[in-house]
Structure formats: structure tokens, C-alpha cells
Amino acid sequence: MSGCPARLAxxxxxxxxxxxxxxxxxxxxxxxPAPRTADGKVDLNGVYQASPLRGAWDPSxxxxxxxxxxxxxxAARQRAxxxxxxxxxxxxxxxxxxxxxxRMGGVILFPIQFVQTPGQVVIIYEYMNAVRIIPTDGRPHxxxxxxxYQGDSAGRWDGDTLVVDVNNFKEGNWLAAxxxxxxxxxxxxxxxxxxxxxxxxxxxxxxxxLLAKPWTxxxxxxxxxxxxxxxxxxxxxxxxxxxxxxxxxxxSLFMRSPEQAAPPR
Amino acid sequence: MLVVAIGGAMxxxxxxxxxxxxDANTPVTITGVLTRVQWTNPHSHIFLxxxxxxxxxxxxxxxxxxxxxxxxxxxxxxxxxxxxDTVTVFGWRARDHSPFALGRESLWLTASVCTLDRPPAxxxxxxxxxxxxxxxxxxxxxx
Numbered sequence: 498m499s500g501c502p503a504r505l506a507x508x509x510x511x512x513x514x515x516x517x518x519x520x521x522x523x524x525x526x527x528x529x530p531a532p533r534t535a536d537g538k539v540d541l542n543g544v545y546q547a548s549p550l551r552g553a554w555d556p557s558x559x560x561x562x563x564x565x566x567x568x569x570x571x572a573a574r575q576r577a578x579x580x581x582x583x584x585x586x587x588x589x590x591x592x593x594x595x596x597x598x599x600r601m602g603g604v605i606l607f608p609i610q611f612v613q614t615p616g617q618v619v620i621i622y623e624y625m626n627a628v629r630i631i632p633t634d635g636r637p638h639x640x641x642x643x644x645x646y647q648g649d650s651a652g653r654w655d656g657d658t659l660v661v662d663v664n665n666f667k668e669g670n671w672l673a674a675x676x677x678x679x680x681x682x683x684x685x686x687x688x689x690x691x692x693x694x695x696x697x698x699x700x701x702x703x704x705x706x707l708l709a710k711p712w713t714x715x716x717x718x719x720x721x722x723x724x725x726x727x728x729x730x731x732x733x734x735x736x737x738x739x740x741x742x743x744x745x746x747x748x749s750l751f752m753r754s755p756e757q758a759a760p761p762r
Numbered sequence: 763m764l765v766v767a768i769g770g771a772m773x774x775x776x777x778x779x780x781x782x783x784x785d786a787n788t789p790v791t792i793t794g795v796l797t798r799v800q801w802t803n804p805h806s807h808i809f810l811x812x813x814x815x816x817x818x819x820x821x822x823x824x825x826x827x828x829x830x831x832x833x834x835x836x837x838x839x840x841x842x843x844x845x846x847d848t849v850t851v852f853g854w855r856a857r858d859h860s861p862f863a864l865g866r867e868s869l870w871l872t873a874s875v876c877t878l879d880r881p882p883a884x885x886x887x888x889x890x891x892x893x894x895x896x897x898x899x900x901x902x903x904x905x
Contacts, residue, residue, distance in 0.1 A: 583782075584779055584781035584782040585778075585779035585781065585782055586779060586782040588778065588779055590778060591778040591779070591782075593804065606827070606828070606831050607830070607831075623830060674779070724834065727830040727833065727834075728830070729803045729804070729828060729830050730803055731803055731804045733802050733803050733804070734800055734802035734803065734804070734805065734807075735804055735805075736805070736825075737778050737783075740783060741782065743858070744782070744783070744857070744858065747858075750857045750858055751781070751782050751783070751857050
């Protein structure tokens, strides 16, 4: 079986699936407005999935639309190429480590839940069983914070948009395949529930060591009624570390040859 | 024969790299008898006893969706697959050529595609279309 026709076939199915879901959503009547809390804020509470499509969870549907590609510094570009040539065997995610919000919220297999109370929003990611606690009462980042995988989040409301300033990240984590952040990573996230079914998500990613200019990621988080966040303990049966230890004894098993290597971005 | 498999679309940012372990140029379609299921995260695994051409039994392992995802898309632990079932799995073999592969088909998606009808190009791409009356789909973007 050649790869190319298979990929085309998969694409055709994705298109058909999208069309069916759009039709079924429009048949359900007008789109409801975003709900509000008692204190007048837009209510983010709910379970969502990174997806462009309204309606039920559907693993065959397409993922989030492609974002702008990052403009890497020359050193970061070279490093990304080296890591991709190693087929991302070094990705910390293979060790079950969490990472920054733009990555955590974009793994389309797993839902995320927003729990909003006055003065605070909590985001629960099924992926990696991770939690972010985001104060929205105006307090600044704590002075004694240590660098973490998900960074420190300080939120505020800008009209109907939750704006989250995130800093204090551990260096060396991955934002995407081969895209490794420094400890100067700074992310500004904006969550806007534009109607009952949809949150528009935007993350402006800044890192002068990694990026030649800010990198903006946009996607939609779609309400998934009836879906619950389940326990996902990545360390339960993670075979990757042992397997990779064996593979690394013979890198020719997995390394891209010069002919296979993708051109640097 | 029950035709079923585990796995599915690998998102661009998933738990681990497909390409570090599996070879997109080495698709395999394996039939064997189910001996064990690991209903676990970050991946499920199924184990098949497979007879090679000389009649010797080789124990194969296939990796698939995490159990949280299998549950969500309609798999039922100890019901969807039962020990002793004869199972055919399509996937990609590990780069070290051990009897290990990533299963990339799902029964759930099979049913879905049947509902939507099926583009001829899709059926043509299937290595096991005869066994499933065309109601399955190759998908996945090997990286």
C-alpha cells in the first residue's frame, strides 16, 4: 500500500465527516449565546475539545485548524532540525511530562474542563491529568514561584475574554515537535466564549531564545456535552522509556537519513 | 472472524512520536488469537498469538488508543474484545522488527464510515477490505 493514496483517502473521510456534523448542527436550530454567571461574567464552565466542529465527540473529525508556523531563531531552527532527525525520540511528553497550555489543550483525543468560580478559573486537562489554577482576582504572579512545566498563570477579565499571562516555565520543554522553550518563555492566552458551543482560543507565545518573533496559535474549543474528563495516569503503562533506551543503543534504527530529513523551517 | 483493531488518528501533538518507534513504510496486517489486553494509559495493548509460516506461534503486541479514549468511543472493557477471539489488526511495525506494531484502525470508525458510505479510493487503500465488506478506513498521518 502506498502512503499517498492512503493519506488522500483519510482526508476525504475527514471532509465527509465535517460536512455531516455541520448539517446536523444547523438542523438543531439557532446557536445559543454564551451563558453568564451570577456576577455577570461570561461562564466558561463546561467540557470542551480542541476542534473546529460543533456537536458530539468524534475521533474521526479533523483536528484544530493549522496555526501560524513559528519563526525560529537560527539556533532554534538548527536544534529543531536535529530533534526531528531523531524523530522526536527526545520529547519530554514520552516521559509523561506536561507542558504549556497551547500544547496541553491541543491534543485532540482528550477533553479539557473549565471550572469557573468568582476570582478563579481552573482548567483540568485529561491529557496528563494536569490542572492549571488561574486566579482572576487581579493578583500578580507570586514572587517566590519556581519554574514549572505549565508555568504560573495570572488571569484577568478583559470584557468577555479571559486573558491569562503565563510565565515561569521550566526550560527545555517542548511546545511542539522539536520546538523547545527556554526559561524566558512567556505566553498570553485569550479565551473568549463566543457562543454556547465555542471558545475561541488564542495564545501569543514569546521566547527570544526560541522565536525570532512572537508565535500566535489560534484554535477553537468546542463544547462537548455528555463528555466527562476521565483519569489518565500516563505513568501507568508507559513503555516508551524502556523502548527508547534500547533504540538509542542503535540510533540507525530510527534516525532520519540525510535524504529523508525535512528542510529546515 | 471478528475483525477489529485498536488505534486511530494520531494528533500532531500526542503522547509520543509515531516515527521514533514505528515505520510508516512497514505496514502489517496480522491475524491471530487474542491472549491478553492491557486496558491502560497512555496506551492500550493487545496481544495476539500468531502462527508463522512454519506453524510456530509468535506473540505479537499492538499498541492503540489509551483506555480513556477507547471507553469514550464505545469500546467496552472485556466485551469488545474477548480472550480467544481471532482478531485481524492492521498497523505499522516497530522499527526494530520485533513482533510489535501500532494498530491504526478502529471498529468505531469502521461503523461510522459505513454510515457515510465510502469513497472508492478509500476502499482501494485498505489491505483488509474483503474481510470488512469495505467498511473500514485507513487513516493516520505517519510522521
